[in-house]
Amino acid sequence: xxxxxxxxxxxxxxxxxxxxxxxxxxxxxxxxxxxxxxxxxxxxxxxxxxxxxxxxxxxxxxxxxxxxxxxxxxxxxxxxxxxxxxxxxxxxxxxxxxxxxxxxxxxxxxxxxxxxxxxxxxxxxxxxxxxxxxxxxxxxxxxxxxxxxxxxxxxxxxxxxxxxxxxxxxxxxxxxxxxxxxxxxxxxxxxxxxxxxxxxxxxxxxxxxxxxxxxxxxxxxxxxxxxxxxxxxxxxxxxxxxxxxxxxxxxxxxxxxxxxxxxxxxxxxxxxx
Amino acid sequence: xxxxxxxxxxxxxxxxxxxxxxxxxxxxxxxxxxxxxxxxxxxxxxxxxxxxxxxxxxxxxxxxxxxxxxxxxxxxxxxxxxxxxxxxxxxxxxxxxxxxxxxxxxxxxxxxxxxxxxxxxxxxxxxxxxxxxxxxxxxxxxxxxxxxxxxxxxxxxxxxxxxxxxxxxxxxxxxxxxxxxxxxxxxxxxxxxxxxxxxxxxxxxxxxxxxxxxxxxxxxxxxxxxxxxxxxxxxxxxxxxxxxxxxxxxxxxxxxxxxxxxxxxxx
Ligand SMILES: Nc1ncnc2c1ncn2[C@@H]1O[C@H](COP(=O)(O)OP(=O)(O)O)[C@@H](O)[C@H]1O
Ligand SMILES: [Mg+2]
Numbered sequence: 001x002x003x004x005x006x007x008x009x010x011x012x013x014x015x016x017x018x019x020x021x022x023x024x025x026x027x028x029x030x031x032x033x034x035x036x037x038x039x040x041x042x043x044x045x046x047x048x049x050x051x052x053x054x055x056x057x058x059x060x061x062x063x064x065x066x067x068x069x070x071x072x073x074x075x076x077x078x079x080x081x082x083x084x085x086x087x088x089x090x091x092x093x094x095x096x097x098x099x100x101x102x103x104x105x106x107x108x109x110x111x112x113x114x115x116x117x118x119x120x121x122x123x124x125x126x127x128x129x130x131x132x133x134x135x136x137x138x139x140x141x142x143x144x145x146x147x148x149x150x151x152x153x154x155x156x157x158x159x160x161x162x163x164x165x166x167x168x169x170x171x172x173x174x175x176x177x178x179x180x181x182x183x184x185x186x187x188x189x190x191x192x193x194x195x196x197x198x199x200x201x202x203x204x205x206x207x208x209x210x211x212x213x214x215x216x217x218x219x220x221x222x223x224x225x226x227x228x229x230x231x232x233x234x235x236x237x238x239x240x241x242x243x244x245x246x247x248x249x250x251x252x253x254x255x256x257x258x259x260x261x262x263x264x265x266x267x268x269x270x271x272x273x
Numbered sequence: 274x275x276x277x278x279x280x281x282x283x284x285x286x287x288x289x290x291x292x293x294x295x296x297x298x299x300x301x302x303x304x305x306x307x308x309x310x311x312x313x314x315x316x317x318x319x320x321x322x323x324x325x326x327x328x329x330x331x332x333x334x335x336x337x338x339x340x341x342x343x344x345x346x347x348x349x350x351x352x353x354x355x356x357x358x359x360x361x362x363x364x365x366x367x368x369x370x371x372x373x374x375x376x377x378x379x380x381x382x383x384x385x386x387x388x389x390x391x392x393x394x395x396x397x398x399x400x401x402x403x404x405x406x407x408x409x410x411x412x413x414x415x416x417x418x419x420x421x422x423x424x425x426x427x428x429x430x431x432x433x434x435x436x437x438x439x440x441x442x443x444x445x446x447x448x449x450x451x452x453x454x455x456x457x458x459x460x461x462x463x464x465x466x467x468x469x470x471x472x473x474x475x476x477x478x479x480x481x482x483x484x485x486x487x488x489x490x491x492x493x494x495x496x497x498x499x500x501x502x503x504x505x506x507x508x509x510x511x512x513x514x515x516x517x518x519x520x521x522x523x524x525x526x527x528x529x530x531x532x533x534x535x536x537x538x539x540x
Contacts, residue, residue, distance in 0.1 A: 166359075168357050168360070169361060171326075171355075171357070171361075172357060175331075175349060175354075175355045176374045176378055176426075177378035182378055186366075186374070194365065
Protein backbone atom coordinates (compact mmCIF):
# COMPACT_ATOMS: atom_id res chain seq x y z
CA UNK A 1 0.00 0.00 0.00
CA UNK A 2 2.56 2.54 1.11
CA UNK A 3 4.72 1.70 -1.89
CA UNK A 4 1.92 2.56 -4.35
CA UNK A 5 1.16 5.71 -2.41
CA UNK A 6 4.74 6.94 -2.73
CA UNK A 7 4.74 6.07 -6.41
CA UNK A 8 1.59 8.10 -6.92
CA UNK A 9 3.17 11.18 -5.42
CA UNK A 10 6.10 11.16 -7.83
CA UNK A 11 5.67 13.94 -10.40
CA UNK A 12 5.60 13.10 -14.08
CA UNK A 13 7.52 15.78 -16.00
CA UNK A 14 5.32 17.88 -18.29
CA UNK A 15 7.15 16.72 -21.41
CA UNK A 16 6.04 13.17 -20.61
CA UNK A 17 2.36 13.95 -20.25
CA UNK A 18 0.68 13.07 -23.51
CA UNK A 19 -2.35 15.40 -23.19
CA UNK A 20 -0.17 18.35 -22.26
CA UNK A 21 2.15 17.88 -25.22
CA UNK A 22 -0.80 17.46 -27.59
CA UNK A 23 -2.49 20.62 -26.32
CA UNK A 24 0.76 22.51 -26.63
CA UNK A 25 1.24 21.35 -30.23
CA UNK A 26 -2.30 22.33 -31.15
CA UNK A 27 -1.75 25.71 -29.48
CA UNK A 28 1.34 26.40 -31.56
CA UNK A 29 -0.54 25.59 -34.79
CA UNK A 30 -3.51 27.75 -33.83
CA UNK A 31 -1.21 30.61 -32.90
CA UNK A 32 0.53 30.36 -36.27
CA UNK A 33 -2.79 30.49 -38.15
CA UNK A 34 -4.09 33.33 -36.00
CA UNK A 35 -0.89 35.32 -36.51
CA UNK A 36 -1.10 34.86 -40.30
CA UNK A 37 -4.74 35.94 -40.29
CA UNK A 38 -4.11 38.87 -37.94
CA UNK A 39 -1.08 40.20 -39.82
CA UNK A 40 -3.04 39.91 -43.08
CA UNK A 41 -6.01 41.86 -41.74
CA UNK A 42 -3.76 44.48 -40.18
CA UNK A 43 -2.20 45.01 -43.62
CA UNK A 44 1.27 43.98 -42.45
CA UNK A 45 1.21 40.89 -44.69
CA UNK A 46 -0.15 41.83 -48.12
CA UNK A 47 -2.96 39.33 -48.89
CA UNK A 48 -2.26 39.82 -52.60
CA UNK A 49 0.98 37.85 -52.14
CA UNK A 50 0.43 35.91 -48.94
CA UNK A 51 -3.31 35.32 -48.93
CA UNK A 52 -4.97 34.59 -45.54
CA UNK A 53 -6.31 31.46 -43.85
CA UNK A 54 -9.82 32.87 -43.98
CA UNK A 55 -9.43 33.22 -47.76
CA UNK A 56 -7.87 29.92 -48.73
CA UNK A 57 -9.84 27.72 -46.31
CA UNK A 58 -13.14 28.47 -48.09
CA UNK A 59 -11.32 28.04 -51.39
CA UNK A 60 -10.30 24.51 -50.50
CA UNK A 61 -13.87 23.81 -49.39
CA UNK A 62 -15.13 25.15 -52.72
CA UNK A 63 -12.79 22.79 -54.64
CA UNK A 64 -14.38 19.87 -52.89
CA UNK A 65 -17.92 21.14 -53.51
CA UNK A 66 -19.72 19.32 -56.33
CA UNK A 67 -19.59 21.10 -59.68
CA UNK A 68 -16.63 23.29 -58.75
CA UNK A 69 -15.48 25.58 -61.55
CA UNK A 70 -11.82 24.82 -60.79
CA UNK A 71 -11.99 21.28 -62.17
CA UNK A 72 -12.35 17.94 -60.38
CA UNK A 73 -10.15 18.03 -57.27
CA UNK A 74 -10.45 14.27 -56.80
CA UNK A 75 -9.02 13.76 -60.28
CA UNK A 76 -6.02 15.94 -59.36
CA UNK A 77 -5.48 14.04 -56.12
CA UNK A 78 -5.79 10.72 -57.92
CA UNK A 79 -3.30 11.75 -60.60
CA UNK A 80 -0.71 12.97 -58.09
CA UNK A 81 -1.13 9.91 -55.91
CA UNK A 82 -0.83 7.51 -58.86
CA UNK A 83 2.39 9.19 -59.93
CA UNK A 84 3.70 9.07 -56.35
CA UNK A 85 2.89 5.41 -55.84
CA UNK A 86 4.32 4.34 -59.20
CA UNK A 87 7.49 6.39 -58.72
CA UNK A 88 7.90 4.95 -55.27
CA UNK A 89 7.32 1.32 -56.27
CA UNK A 90 9.49 1.37 -59.38
CA UNK A 91 12.26 3.32 -57.65
CA UNK A 92 12.22 0.97 -54.67
CA UNK A 93 12.30 -2.16 -56.82
CA UNK A 94 15.17 -0.86 -58.97
CA UNK A 95 17.07 0.37 -55.92
CA UNK A 96 16.68 -2.98 -54.22
CA UNK A 97 17.81 -4.99 -57.23
CA UNK A 98 20.78 -2.80 -58.11
CA UNK A 99 21.80 -2.29 -54.46
CA UNK A 100 21.70 -6.02 -53.84
CA UNK A 101 23.65 -6.85 -56.99
CA UNK A 102 26.34 -4.28 -56.25
CA UNK A 103 26.77 -5.42 -52.67
CA UNK A 104 27.11 -9.04 -53.75
CA UNK A 105 29.37 -8.46 -56.74
CA UNK A 106 32.44 -6.44 -55.88
CA UNK A 107 33.57 -5.88 -59.44
CA UNK A 108 30.16 -4.66 -60.57
CA UNK A 109 30.03 -2.27 -57.62
CA UNK A 110 33.50 -0.90 -58.34
CA UNK A 111 32.78 -0.51 -62.06
CA UNK A 112 29.62 1.53 -61.61
CA UNK A 113 30.59 3.46 -58.51
CA UNK A 114 31.86 6.68 -60.19
CA UNK A 115 28.94 6.86 -62.62
CA UNK A 116 26.36 6.41 -59.88
CA UNK A 117 28.05 8.97 -57.65
CA UNK A 118 27.92 11.41 -60.53
CA UNK A 119 24.21 10.85 -61.11
CA UNK A 120 23.52 11.16 -57.44
CA UNK A 121 25.34 14.49 -57.34
CA UNK A 122 22.93 16.03 -59.86
CA UNK A 123 20.19 18.02 -58.11
CA UNK A 124 17.40 15.77 -59.31
CA UNK A 125 14.76 18.46 -59.72
CA UNK A 126 16.63 20.08 -62.62
CA UNK A 127 15.95 16.86 -64.50
CA UNK A 128 12.22 17.58 -64.49
CA UNK A 129 12.25 19.57 -67.77
CA UNK A 130 14.44 16.90 -69.38
CA UNK A 131 11.98 14.17 -68.43
CA UNK A 132 9.04 16.22 -69.66
CA UNK A 133 10.74 16.63 -73.03
CA UNK A 134 11.69 12.97 -73.17
CA UNK A 135 8.59 11.28 -71.70
CA UNK A 136 5.89 13.79 -72.52
CA UNK A 137 3.58 15.85 -70.42
CA UNK A 138 1.61 12.98 -68.87
CA UNK A 139 2.21 10.39 -66.19
CA UNK A 140 5.54 8.95 -67.37
CA UNK A 141 7.66 12.07 -66.84
CA UNK A 142 6.34 12.51 -63.26
CA UNK A 143 7.00 8.90 -62.42
CA UNK A 144 10.50 9.12 -63.93
CA UNK A 145 11.41 12.03 -61.68
CA UNK A 146 10.08 10.17 -58.63
CA UNK A 147 12.06 7.08 -59.62
CA UNK A 148 15.36 8.97 -59.83
CA UNK A 149 14.73 10.39 -56.36
CA UNK A 150 13.60 7.15 -54.71
CA UNK A 151 16.12 4.93 -56.46
CA UNK A 152 19.19 6.40 -54.84
CA UNK A 153 17.76 6.35 -51.33
CA UNK A 154 16.78 2.70 -51.61
CA UNK A 155 19.93 1.81 -53.51
CA UNK A 156 22.26 3.18 -50.83
CA UNK A 157 20.18 1.70 -48.00
CA UNK A 158 20.15 -1.75 -49.59
CA UNK A 159 23.78 -1.64 -50.62
CA UNK A 160 25.01 -0.74 -47.13
CA UNK A 161 22.69 -3.20 -45.39
CA UNK A 162 23.70 -6.15 -47.55
CA UNK A 163 27.40 -5.31 -47.60
CA UNK A 164 27.61 -4.80 -43.83
CA UNK A 165 25.41 -7.72 -42.86
CA UNK A 166 26.65 -9.43 -39.70
CA UNK A 167 28.91 -12.27 -40.87
CA UNK A 168 28.06 -14.23 -37.74
CA UNK A 169 24.43 -14.47 -38.88
CA UNK A 170 25.54 -15.77 -42.26
CA UNK A 171 27.98 -18.30 -40.76
CA UNK A 172 25.36 -19.48 -38.30
CA UNK A 173 22.66 -20.20 -40.88
CA UNK A 174 25.19 -21.89 -43.14
CA UNK A 175 26.10 -24.30 -40.38
CA UNK A 176 22.38 -24.83 -39.81
CA UNK A 177 22.20 -26.01 -43.42
CA UNK A 178 21.29 -22.88 -45.41
CA UNK A 179 22.02 -22.98 -49.12
CA UNK A 180 22.89 -19.86 -51.10
CA UNK A 181 19.23 -19.16 -51.73
CA UNK A 182 18.39 -19.56 -48.04
CA UNK A 183 21.14 -17.12 -47.06
CA UNK A 184 19.64 -14.61 -49.49
CA UNK A 185 16.07 -14.97 -48.29
CA UNK A 186 16.70 -15.51 -44.59
CA UNK A 187 19.54 -13.08 -43.94
CA UNK A 188 20.46 -10.69 -46.76
CA UNK A 189 17.02 -9.63 -47.99
CA UNK A 190 15.54 -9.19 -44.49
CA UNK A 191 18.55 -7.00 -43.63
CA UNK A 192 17.88 -4.99 -46.81
CA UNK A 193 14.13 -4.73 -46.10
CA UNK A 194 14.86 -3.49 -42.64
CA UNK A 195 16.96 -0.66 -44.08
CA UNK A 196 14.36 0.09 -46.75
CA UNK A 197 11.57 0.28 -44.20
CA UNK A 198 13.69 2.61 -42.12
CA UNK A 199 13.98 4.95 -45.14
CA UNK A 200 10.40 4.36 -46.30
CA UNK A 201 9.07 7.71 -45.14
CA UNK A 202 11.94 9.64 -46.71
CA UNK A 203 11.69 7.89 -50.05
CA UNK A 204 7.90 8.12 -50.27
CA UNK A 205 8.14 11.81 -49.39
CA UNK A 206 10.58 12.28 -52.26
CA UNK A 207 8.30 10.43 -54.69
CA UNK A 208 5.48 12.78 -53.71
CA UNK A 209 7.65 15.88 -54.02
CA UNK A 210 8.94 14.67 -57.40
CA UNK A 211 5.41 14.20 -58.71
CA UNK A 212 4.21 17.63 -57.57
CA UNK A 213 7.26 19.49 -58.88
CA UNK A 214 7.10 17.79 -62.27
CA UNK A 215 3.40 18.60 -62.49
CA UNK A 216 4.12 22.19 -61.64
CA UNK A 217 6.68 22.43 -64.41
CA UNK A 218 4.52 20.84 -67.08
CA UNK A 219 1.34 18.77 -66.98
CA UNK A 220 -2.39 18.60 -67.66
CA UNK A 221 -3.55 17.47 -64.25
CA UNK A 222 -2.51 17.03 -60.63
CA UNK A 223 -2.05 19.20 -57.58
CA UNK A 224 1.15 20.74 -58.96
CA UNK A 225 -0.82 21.74 -62.06
CA UNK A 226 -3.48 23.33 -59.87
CA UNK A 227 -0.87 25.52 -58.16
CA UNK A 228 0.74 26.47 -61.49
CA UNK A 229 -2.66 27.51 -62.88
CA UNK A 230 -3.48 29.63 -59.84
CA UNK A 231 -0.07 31.27 -60.08
CA UNK A 232 -0.65 32.13 -63.73
CA UNK A 233 -3.72 34.15 -62.66
CA UNK A 234 -1.89 35.87 -59.78
CA UNK A 235 -4.28 34.00 -57.52
CA UNK A 236 -2.23 33.62 -54.33
CA UNK A 237 -5.24 32.22 -52.48
CA UNK A 238 -5.36 29.36 -54.97
CA UNK A 239 -1.61 28.81 -54.63
CA UNK A 240 -1.79 28.63 -50.84
CA UNK A 241 -4.89 26.47 -50.99
CA UNK A 242 -2.94 24.00 -53.13
CA UNK A 243 0.09 24.13 -50.87
CA UNK A 244 -1.97 23.51 -47.75
CA UNK A 245 -3.78 20.65 -49.42
CA UNK A 246 -0.45 19.12 -50.47
CA UNK A 247 0.89 19.50 -46.94
CA UNK A 248 -2.18 17.76 -45.52
CA UNK A 249 -1.85 14.91 -48.01
CA UNK A 250 1.85 14.53 -47.22
CA UNK A 251 0.97 14.37 -43.54
CA UNK A 252 -1.62 11.69 -44.22
CA UNK A 253 0.80 9.69 -46.33
CA UNK A 254 3.45 10.00 -43.65
CA UNK A 255 1.22 8.76 -40.84
CA UNK A 256 0.14 5.83 -42.99
CA UNK A 257 3.77 4.91 -43.57
CA UNK A 258 4.58 5.40 -39.91
CA UNK A 259 1.93 2.80 -39.20
CA UNK A 260 3.38 0.41 -41.79
CA UNK A 261 6.86 0.99 -40.39
CA UNK A 262 5.71 0.25 -36.85
CA UNK A 263 3.94 -2.89 -38.01
CA UNK A 264 6.99 -4.27 -39.80
CA UNK A 265 9.56 -3.37 -37.13
CA UNK A 266 8.11 -5.29 -34.23
CA UNK A 267 11.29 -7.33 -34.11
CA UNK A 268 13.49 -4.28 -33.61
CA UNK A 269 14.56 -2.99 -30.20
CA UNK A 270 12.60 0.17 -29.48
CA UNK A 271 15.57 2.52 -29.63
CA UNK A 272 16.43 1.36 -33.17
CA UNK A 273 12.96 1.91 -34.58
CA UNK B 274 36.82 -45.91 -33.65
CA UNK B 275 38.19 -42.79 -35.39
CA UNK B 276 38.56 -39.62 -33.31
CA UNK B 277 35.51 -37.42 -33.44
CA UNK B 278 37.59 -34.38 -34.35
CA UNK B 279 41.19 -34.43 -35.52
CA UNK B 280 43.53 -31.59 -36.53
CA UNK B 281 46.84 -32.70 -37.98
CA UNK B 282 49.60 -30.16 -38.55
CA UNK B 283 47.11 -27.37 -39.09
CA UNK B 284 48.29 -23.80 -39.69
CA UNK B 285 46.23 -20.82 -40.69
CA UNK B 286 47.57 -17.69 -42.34
CA UNK B 287 45.19 -14.76 -42.66
CA UNK B 288 45.80 -12.48 -45.62
CA UNK B 289 43.92 -9.29 -44.86
CA UNK B 290 43.86 -6.76 -47.73
CA UNK B 291 46.56 -4.06 -47.50
CA UNK B 292 48.13 -5.66 -44.44
CA UNK B 293 50.91 -8.18 -44.03
CA UNK B 294 49.81 -11.84 -43.81
CA UNK B 295 49.32 -13.05 -40.26
CA UNK B 296 50.02 -16.52 -38.91
CA UNK B 297 47.14 -17.17 -36.52
CA UNK B 298 47.78 -20.78 -35.55
CA UNK B 299 50.92 -22.77 -36.13
CA UNK B 300 51.04 -26.55 -36.70
CA UNK B 301 48.28 -27.50 -34.33
CA UNK B 302 47.74 -31.20 -33.61
CA UNK B 303 44.64 -32.07 -31.66
CA UNK B 304 42.50 -35.17 -31.40
CA UNK B 305 39.20 -35.28 -29.59
CA UNK B 306 37.68 -38.68 -28.95
CA UNK B 307 34.02 -39.41 -29.44
CA UNK B 308 31.83 -38.20 -26.59
CA UNK B 309 34.53 -36.19 -24.82
CA UNK B 310 34.21 -32.68 -23.49
CA UNK B 311 37.43 -30.83 -24.31
CA UNK B 312 38.13 -27.21 -23.46
CA UNK B 313 40.72 -24.97 -25.06
CA UNK B 314 42.07 -22.02 -23.09
CA UNK B 315 44.54 -19.38 -24.19
CA UNK B 316 45.11 -15.62 -24.13
CA UNK B 317 42.87 -13.58 -26.40
CA UNK B 318 44.07 -13.44 -29.99
CA UNK B 319 45.88 -16.78 -29.77
CA UNK B 320 43.69 -18.36 -32.44
CA UNK B 321 40.98 -20.16 -30.45
CA UNK B 322 38.11 -18.93 -32.62
CA UNK B 323 40.22 -19.68 -35.67
CA UNK B 324 40.43 -23.34 -34.65
CA UNK B 325 36.66 -23.61 -34.32
CA UNK B 326 36.03 -21.87 -37.65
CA UNK B 327 38.43 -24.32 -39.27
CA UNK B 328 36.71 -27.34 -37.76
CA UNK B 329 33.31 -26.06 -38.88
CA UNK B 330 34.68 -25.48 -42.38
CA UNK B 331 33.84 -21.78 -42.33
CA UNK B 332 37.41 -20.98 -43.42
CA UNK B 333 39.98 -23.24 -45.12
CA UNK B 334 43.20 -24.31 -43.43
CA UNK B 335 46.39 -23.00 -45.02
CA UNK B 336 48.16 -26.30 -44.43
CA UNK B 337 47.30 -29.49 -42.57
CA UNK B 338 44.19 -31.64 -42.49
CA UNK B 339 41.09 -31.53 -40.36
CA UNK B 340 38.70 -34.44 -40.12
CA UNK B 341 35.43 -35.11 -38.37
CA UNK B 342 35.03 -38.88 -37.86
CA UNK B 343 37.68 -39.41 -40.56
CA UNK B 344 35.71 -37.28 -43.01
CA UNK B 345 37.94 -34.41 -44.23
CA UNK B 346 36.51 -30.94 -43.68
CA UNK B 347 36.33 -29.25 -47.08
CA UNK B 348 33.26 -27.03 -46.88
CA UNK B 349 30.89 -25.74 -44.23
CA UNK B 350 29.85 -28.64 -42.01
CA UNK B 351 26.17 -28.87 -41.33
CA UNK B 352 26.60 -31.94 -39.12
CA UNK B 353 28.06 -29.89 -36.26
CA UNK B 354 26.39 -27.56 -33.78
CA UNK B 355 28.09 -24.18 -33.37
CA UNK B 356 27.52 -21.71 -30.58
CA UNK B 357 28.94 -18.32 -31.45
CA UNK B 358 30.30 -15.91 -28.90
CA UNK B 359 28.29 -13.12 -30.51
CA UNK B 360 24.55 -13.14 -30.91
CA UNK B 361 23.78 -15.24 -33.95
CA UNK B 362 19.99 -15.43 -33.78
CA UNK B 363 18.10 -13.85 -36.66
CA UNK B 364 16.66 -10.71 -35.05
CA UNK B 365 13.61 -10.71 -37.36
CA UNK B 366 12.63 -14.26 -36.45
CA UNK B 367 10.87 -15.37 -33.27
CA UNK B 368 12.38 -17.87 -30.86
CA UNK B 369 10.35 -20.69 -32.39
CA UNK B 370 11.28 -19.69 -35.96
CA UNK B 371 14.95 -19.44 -35.01
CA UNK B 372 14.95 -22.89 -33.44
CA UNK B 373 13.14 -24.28 -36.51
CA UNK B 374 15.69 -22.96 -39.03
CA UNK B 375 17.83 -26.08 -39.44
CA UNK B 376 14.77 -28.28 -39.90
CA UNK B 377 13.29 -25.90 -42.44
CA UNK B 378 16.56 -25.86 -44.40
CA UNK B 379 16.42 -29.65 -44.72
CA UNK B 380 12.91 -29.40 -46.06
CA UNK B 381 10.79 -30.82 -43.24
CA UNK B 382 7.07 -30.09 -43.14
CA UNK B 383 5.26 -27.92 -40.64
CA UNK B 384 4.04 -30.76 -38.44
CA UNK B 385 7.36 -32.55 -38.25
CA UNK B 386 9.11 -29.30 -37.41
CA UNK B 387 6.68 -28.51 -34.61
CA UNK B 388 7.00 -32.05 -33.26
CA UNK B 389 10.74 -31.68 -32.92
CA UNK B 390 10.95 -28.01 -31.97
CA UNK B 391 8.34 -27.94 -29.22
CA UNK B 392 10.12 -30.43 -26.93
CA UNK B 393 13.31 -28.41 -27.29
CA UNK B 394 11.55 -25.19 -26.38
CA UNK B 395 10.30 -26.92 -23.23
CA UNK B 396 13.70 -28.40 -22.47
CA UNK B 397 15.47 -25.06 -22.50
CA UNK B 398 12.58 -23.39 -20.67
CA UNK B 399 11.55 -21.13 -23.55
CA UNK B 400 8.08 -22.45 -24.30
CA UNK B 401 6.40 -19.34 -22.83
CA UNK B 402 8.63 -17.12 -25.01
CA UNK B 403 8.28 -19.07 -28.24
CA UNK B 404 6.69 -16.15 -30.08
CA UNK B 405 9.00 -13.46 -28.74
CA UNK B 406 11.73 -11.83 -30.76
CA UNK B 407 15.37 -12.17 -29.64
CA UNK B 408 15.62 -8.53 -28.50
CA UNK B 409 12.82 -9.16 -26.04
CA UNK B 410 14.83 -11.86 -24.24
CA UNK B 411 17.59 -11.70 -21.65
CA UNK B 412 21.14 -12.68 -22.61
CA UNK B 413 20.74 -16.06 -20.92
CA UNK B 414 17.50 -16.77 -22.75
CA UNK B 415 19.10 -15.87 -26.06
CA UNK B 416 21.91 -18.34 -25.35
CA UNK B 417 19.36 -21.03 -24.55
CA UNK B 418 17.62 -20.32 -27.83
CA UNK B 419 20.92 -20.68 -29.65
CA UNK B 420 21.61 -23.92 -27.83
CA UNK B 421 18.21 -25.32 -28.86
CA UNK B 422 18.77 -24.00 -32.39
CA UNK B 423 22.00 -25.99 -32.78
CA UNK B 424 20.86 -29.12 -30.94
CA UNK B 425 17.50 -29.57 -32.64
CA UNK B 426 19.14 -31.53 -35.49
CA UNK B 427 21.06 -33.66 -32.97
CA UNK B 428 24.62 -33.06 -34.21
CA UNK B 429 27.28 -35.43 -32.90
CA UNK B 430 29.74 -32.58 -32.45
CA UNK B 431 29.16 -29.33 -30.59
CA UNK B 432 31.58 -26.44 -31.12
CA UNK B 433 31.29 -23.62 -28.59
CA UNK B 434 33.18 -20.33 -28.82
CA UNK B 435 33.20 -18.60 -25.43
CA UNK B 436 29.43 -19.02 -25.40
CA UNK B 437 28.84 -17.69 -21.90
CA UNK B 438 31.45 -14.95 -21.67
CA UNK B 439 28.90 -12.15 -22.04
CA UNK B 440 26.65 -13.41 -19.25
CA UNK B 441 26.66 -12.37 -15.60
CA UNK B 442 28.18 -14.86 -13.16
CA UNK B 443 24.92 -16.30 -11.80
CA UNK B 444 23.32 -16.80 -15.21
CA UNK B 445 26.55 -18.23 -16.42
CA UNK B 446 26.72 -20.88 -13.69
CA UNK B 447 23.14 -21.87 -14.42
CA UNK B 448 23.89 -22.16 -18.12
CA UNK B 449 27.02 -24.20 -17.47
CA UNK B 450 25.06 -26.66 -15.33
CA UNK B 451 22.31 -26.85 -17.95
CA UNK B 452 24.90 -27.53 -20.61
CA UNK B 453 26.44 -30.36 -18.58
CA UNK B 454 23.01 -31.83 -18.05
CA UNK B 455 22.08 -31.64 -21.74
CA UNK B 456 25.42 -33.09 -22.73
CA UNK B 457 25.52 -35.74 -19.96
CA UNK B 458 23.78 -38.67 -21.57
CA UNK B 459 23.94 -37.44 -25.16
CA UNK B 460 27.28 -38.92 -26.13
CA UNK B 461 28.11 -35.73 -28.04
CA UNK B 462 31.64 -34.50 -28.51
CA UNK B 463 32.14 -30.96 -27.27
CA UNK B 464 34.99 -28.66 -28.21
CA UNK B 465 34.63 -25.71 -25.88
CA UNK B 466 36.60 -22.47 -26.18
CA UNK B 467 37.04 -20.15 -23.25
CA UNK B 468 39.56 -17.78 -21.75
CA UNK B 469 38.33 -18.70 -18.27
CA UNK B 470 40.45 -21.46 -16.77
CA UNK B 471 38.03 -22.19 -13.96
CA UNK B 472 35.16 -22.69 -16.39
CA UNK B 473 37.35 -24.91 -18.55
CA UNK B 474 38.27 -27.22 -15.70
CA UNK B 475 34.79 -27.30 -14.20
CA UNK B 476 33.20 -28.46 -17.45
CA UNK B 477 35.74 -30.68 -19.18
CA UNK B 478 37.27 -34.09 -19.44
CA UNK B 479 40.40 -32.57 -20.87
CA UNK B 480 42.03 -29.17 -20.85
CA UNK B 481 44.16 -27.81 -23.70
CA UNK B 482 46.35 -24.73 -23.06
CA UNK B 483 47.46 -22.69 -26.06
CA UNK B 484 50.44 -20.37 -26.45
CA UNK B 485 50.14 -16.68 -27.26
CA UNK B 486 49.66 -16.09 -31.01
CA UNK B 487 50.64 -17.66 -33.32
CA UNK B 488 48.77 -20.29 -31.35
CA UNK B 489 50.34 -23.65 -30.69
CA UNK B 490 49.31 -26.28 -28.22
CA UNK B 491 51.37 -25.80 -25.11
CA UNK B 492 50.01 -28.41 -22.71
CA UNK B 493 47.17 -30.85 -22.25
CA UNK B 494 45.75 -31.99 -18.94
CA UNK B 495 43.19 -34.69 -18.26
CA UNK B 496 40.54 -33.53 -15.79
CA UNK B 497 39.73 -36.39 -13.43
CA UNK B 498 36.88 -34.93 -11.44
CA UNK B 499 33.82 -37.05 -10.79
CA UNK B 500 30.61 -36.53 -12.76
CA UNK B 501 27.87 -35.48 -12.56
CA UNK B 502 29.27 -32.11 -11.57
CA UNK B 503 27.82 -28.93 -10.26
CA UNK B 504 30.02 -26.15 -11.56
CA UNK B 505 29.61 -23.96 -8.49
CA UNK B 506 30.69 -26.79 -6.19
CA UNK B 507 33.25 -28.63 -8.27
CA UNK B 508 35.70 -25.80 -7.63
CA UNK B 509 36.06 -27.12 -4.08
CA UNK B 510 36.53 -30.74 -5.11
CA UNK B 511 39.90 -32.33 -4.29
CA UNK B 512 42.21 -32.10 -7.25
CA UNK B 513 40.62 -28.96 -8.68
CA UNK B 514 42.99 -26.52 -7.00
CA UNK B 515 46.17 -28.38 -7.87
CA UNK B 516 45.14 -28.76 -11.51
CA UNK B 517 44.19 -25.09 -11.62
CA UNK B 518 47.59 -24.15 -10.28
CA UNK B 519 49.53 -26.20 -12.78
CA UNK B 520 47.47 -25.06 -15.74
CA UNK B 521 47.56 -21.44 -14.60
CA UNK B 522 51.35 -21.40 -14.44
CA UNK B 523 51.32 -22.43 -18.10
CA UNK B 524 48.66 -19.98 -19.04
CA UNK B 525 50.03 -17.04 -17.08
CA UNK B 526 53.28 -16.94 -19.08
CA UNK B 527 51.30 -16.89 -22.32
CA UNK B 528 48.90 -14.23 -21.10
CA UNK B 529 51.84 -12.05 -20.07
CA UNK B 530 53.56 -12.59 -23.39
CA UNK B 531 50.40 -11.70 -25.26
CA UNK B 532 49.91 -8.62 -23.08
CA UNK B 533 53.47 -7.39 -23.59
CA UNK B 534 53.10 -7.85 -27.30
CA UNK B 535 49.90 -5.84 -27.39
CA UNK B 536 51.62 -3.02 -25.47
CA UNK B 537 54.48 -3.02 -27.93
CA UNK B 538 52.25 -2.94 -30.99
CA UNK B 539 50.16 -0.18 -29.44
CA UNK B 540 53.16 2.11 -28.92
N1 LIG C 1 39.64 -12.62 -40.86
C1 LIG C 1 40.81 -12.27 -40.28
N2 LIG C 1 41.72 -11.54 -40.96
C2 LIG C 1 42.89 -11.20 -40.41
N3 LIG C 1 43.28 -11.54 -39.16
C3 LIG C 1 42.41 -12.26 -38.42
C4 LIG C 1 41.14 -12.67 -38.93
N4 LIG C 1 40.51 -13.36 -37.97
C5 LIG C 1 41.34 -13.39 -36.90
N5 LIG C 1 42.49 -12.73 -37.17
C6 LIG C 1 43.64 -12.59 -36.28
O1 LIG C 1 44.07 -13.86 -35.91
C7 LIG C 1 44.39 -13.93 -34.54
C8 LIG C 1 43.58 -15.02 -33.87
O2 LIG C 1 42.22 -14.65 -33.87
P1 LIG C 1 41.14 -15.49 -33.09
O3 LIG C 1 41.15 -16.88 -33.58
O4 LIG C 1 39.86 -14.77 -33.20
O5 LIG C 1 41.67 -15.44 -31.59
P2 LIG C 1 40.96 -15.78 -30.21
O6 LIG C 1 39.62 -16.36 -30.51
O7 LIG C 1 41.86 -16.72 -29.52
O8 LIG C 1 40.85 -14.50 -29.44
C9 LIG C 1 44.12 -12.56 -33.96
O9 LIG C 1 45.33 -11.86 -33.86
C10 LIG C 1 43.24 -11.91 -35.00
O10 LIG C 1 43.49 -10.52 -35.05
MG1 LIG D 1 37.66 -15.59 -30.08
